[in-house]
Amino acid sequence: MYTLITLILISICAILAIKNLRLRKQSAHLSHQFDETALILESLRDGLIECDTQMIPTRVNHAAEEILGLEASSIVNRSIDPNNIANEFDKILSSVLFPPKGADGTSYDIFLSLPQEKKLRVFTIPKTNPGSKVLQGYIKIVRDVTIETVVEQHKSDLVSIVSHQLLTPLTGVKWIFKSMIAGDNGPLNQSQSEMLKRGIVANEDMIGLVTDILDVTKVEQARFSYKMLPYEIVGFIRDMISSRAEKALGRQVRIEEETRLTSKEVTFDKERLSIALGNLLDNSIDYSPAASIITVRLDTDGNNVRIAVIDHGIGIPEKELEYLFSKFYRAENAKRVRTTGTGLGLYLAKHIIEDHGGSIRVSSKENEGSTFTILLPINPTSVALTSRSGV
Numbered sequence: 001m002y003t004l005i006t007l008i009l010i011s012i013c014a015i016l017a018i019k020n021l022r023l024r025k026q027s028a029h030l031s032h033q034f035d036e037t038a039l040i041l042e043s044l045r046d047g048l049i050e051c052d053t054q055m056i057p058t059r060v061n062h063a064a065e066e067i068l069g070l071e072a073s074s075i076v077n078r079s080i081d082p083n084n085i086a087n088e089f090d091k092i093l094s095s096v097l098f099p100p101k102g103a104d105g106t107s108y109d110i111f112l113s114l115p116q117e118k119k120l121r122v123f124t125i126p127k128t129n130p131g132s133k134v135l136q137g138y139i140k141i142v143r144d145v146t147i148e149t150v151v152e153q154h155k156s157d158l159v160s161i162v163s164h165q166l167l168t169p170l171t172g173v174k175w176i177f178k179s180m181i182a183g184d185n186g187p188l189n190q191s192q193s194e195m196l197k198r199g200i201v202a203n204e205d206m207i208g209l210v211t212d213i214l215d216v217t218k219v220e221q222a223r224f225s226y227k228m229l230p231y232e233i234v235g236f237i238r239d240m241i242s243s244r245a246e247k248a249l250g251r252q253v254r255i256e257e258e259t260r261l262t263s264k265e266v267t268f269d270k271e272r273l274s275i276a277l278g279n280l281l282d283n284s285i286d287y288s289p290a291a292s293i294i295t296v297r298l299d300t301d302g303n304n305v306r307i308a309v310i311d312h313g314i315g316i317p318e319k320e321l322e323y324l325f326s327k328f329y330r331a332e333n334a335k336r337v338r339t340t341g342t343g344l345g346l347y348l349a350k351h352i353i354e355d356h357g358g359s360i361r362v363s364s365k366e367n368e369g370s371t372f373t374i375l376l377p378i379n380p381t382s383v384a385l386t387s388r389s390g391v
């Protein structure tokens with residue numbers, strides 16, 4: 001009996017010893033892994049802030065401290081209410097953790113004036129459990145893009161100066177052609193006036209190109225200088241359609257408005273939204289056959305207004321749809337029917353709509369027509385706030 005108890009005790013001790021050894025091994029392995037992760041984090045040039053689901057930082061690497069000019073101890077475990085900022089430190093941290101107004105939440109730029117002027121690009125990556133896919137928190141990657149921005153700025157300034165210098169003489173030439181056609185300098189014969197009309201078309205294409213380049217420069221530069229004000233959307237859409245009346249008449253197409261909502265105030269930047277919607281309308285006219293009808297349909301899903309521009313034109317080949325919103329991209333069929341064109345209009349439209357917190361999509365069938373649909377938040381502020389917790 002005594003021997004049996006001794007044996008059992010010895011076995012238990014042996015099992016415990018083995019378990020202990022395993023645990024030690026596991027813990028050594030984990031601490032080794034932890035060391036490796038910490039080493040990787042510390043060797044990164046980009047700042048990294050790991051947060052829990054409530055956006056409370058749990059870990060910070062050295063680069064983040066350097067970039068933000070804050071010590072890890074003032075970042076980790078700090079709970080910040082973006083609507084109630086206590087001091088300058090919280091302001092810096094809050095701008096990194098919570099997307100600014102109008103940002104889409106996955107990547108946005110912020111500007112710091114302290115401890116020195118900097119432009120930072122912040123990326124947000126949700127952290128999920130690999131198995132259950134349950135959200136565990138977020139990783140914020142902070143990149144200092146100050147130098148790139150200065151270089152970009154110089155490039156944009158150059159483009160802007162050159163474009164303005166081009167635009168003035170081009171507009172002058174247009175005015176001269178128009179006054180000649182009007183007979184201000186004496187009567188013209190049929191062929192002379194035909195030649196001048198062709199000159200006007202070429203001149204307008206050139207003005208369109210320079211304007212697009214200028215718009216791209218403006219939109220890419222001024223992501224946060226949007227003048228967001230409330231406007232009555234139905235009136236705005238009607239004005240936009242009227243602004244294209246002459247062009248539509250010239251191409252013998254008709255633009256119809258189909259409103260499925262009553263008067264509604266929507267907050268947006270009027271100048272920029274006019275560029276975005278204007279490009280969709282111009283395209284629908286340019287790529288539609290004579291005598292066809294273009295419909296601009298307006299409705300809402302409660303949080304957004306939906307603006308659809310529907311045409312029955314050349315459509316877009318399916319394999320080209322995915323490239324359509326890239327800079328300078330033009331589909332093969334479009335190049336055949338219209339040799340001029342910049343491929344910048346849709347890139348601009350997407351940029352502008354996304355800066356409003358909205359989205360743009362296209363559905364199209366070659367030779368049947370296209371529908372471009374803009375989804376625009378009625379109140380972009382609330383969109384930015386909701387994306388704060390679900391980045």
Ligand code: ADP
Pocket residue numbers: 279283284287311313314315316324329330331332334335340341342343344345346347370
């Ligand atoms: P552009 O019209 O100056 O070529 P955009 O950026 O406005 O440039 O459009 C990019 C391309 O998308 C066009 O070249 C054309 O291939 C296609 N596209 C845009 N809108 C339409 C449309 N309504 N119908 C057919 N193709 C279109």
